[in-house]
Amino acid sequence: MKRFEPQLPGRPVDGLLAGATLSALHVYAVPDLALDTDLGTLVEACRRVMEPFPILSLHDGLLHITLEVVADVPSEAVSAAERADLIAALETSLADTPPFTVLAGSPVASKAGAFLDCWPDDGLTSLHQKVRSAVQAVRGPGAVVYSGGRPHCGLGYSYAAADSDPLQSALRAISPSHAEFTVNQVVLVDVTFTLTETASPAEGTQPAWDFDFTPLHTIALSEPGTPVPHF
Numbered sequence: 001m002k003r004f005e006p007q008l009p010g011r012p013v014d015g016l017l018a019g020a021t022l023s024a025l026h027v028y029a030v031p032d033l034a035l036d037t038d039l040g041t042l043v044e045a046c047r048r049v050m051e052p053f054p055i056l057s058l059h060d061g062l063l064h065i066t067l068e069v070v071a072d073v074p075s076e077a078v079s080a081a082e083r084a085d086l087i088a089a090l091e092t093s094l095a096d097t098p099p100f101t102v103l104a105g106s107p108v109a110s111k112a113g114a115f116l117d118c119w120p121d122d123g124l125t126s127l128h129q130k131v132r133s134a135v136q137a138v139r140g141p142g143a144v145v146y147s148g149g150r151p152h153c154g155l156g157y158s159y160a161a162a163d164s165d166p167l168q169s170a171l172r173a174i175s176p177s178h179a180e181f182t183v184n185q186v187v188l189v190d191v192t193f194t195l196t197e198t199a200s201p202a203e204g205t206q207p208a209w210d211f212d213f214t215p216l217h218t219i220a221l222s223e224p225g226t227p228v229p230h231f
Helices: 037-050 080-094 121-139 164-172
Strands: 021-029 055-057 065-070 100-110 113-119 152-158 179-183 185-200 204-220
Touching (some): 021 080, 037 100, 037 179, 065 121, 080 185, 100 121, 100 152, 113 121, 152 204
Antiparallel strands (some): 055 152, 100 113, 113 152
């Protein structure tokens, strides 16, 4: 495991000082923990396991599956009119897309923290393709460069190097290690990465990228023919 670094084209992280920020519009599938209570239980068990490790855990309001990153310009460079165009394109592309359920888990230690693997891929892959098509239609092919591998729900981001084998062993001991994740809403969010100083038992303080996002627009997935509420 090594320190997580945001990957945004044209926005290098080398040489940035504490307080520096990077921003981008992202499109997420977010969980409803009031519905999927077992998912909340699994995530909390993972947080307890991650406590001894140099990982900034995501609180419930930051859990997500990334569907796309609008990577051509920082979020602050996207005007209100351009955001409205993007929202309209997403609504059109996602119309008549029904909710579906995936299995989140087992938890996995990664090179940049930990996540819940998500399966089956088909529904999330189809949703990603619809979102990508909408973003491309509005902002061009250069705006969509996200390649996050197989679908997954992030649990936290590492802020220092550490041996991931003990973490993986501890995560593997969690039982049950799977929970349902109902994908029933897609959210356009404004993501901010802020370079902070985080307490580190081994080295006093350590630079870390703090992750946060602000929801801008939510599209509730619905069966064909059902009016779609927007928030």
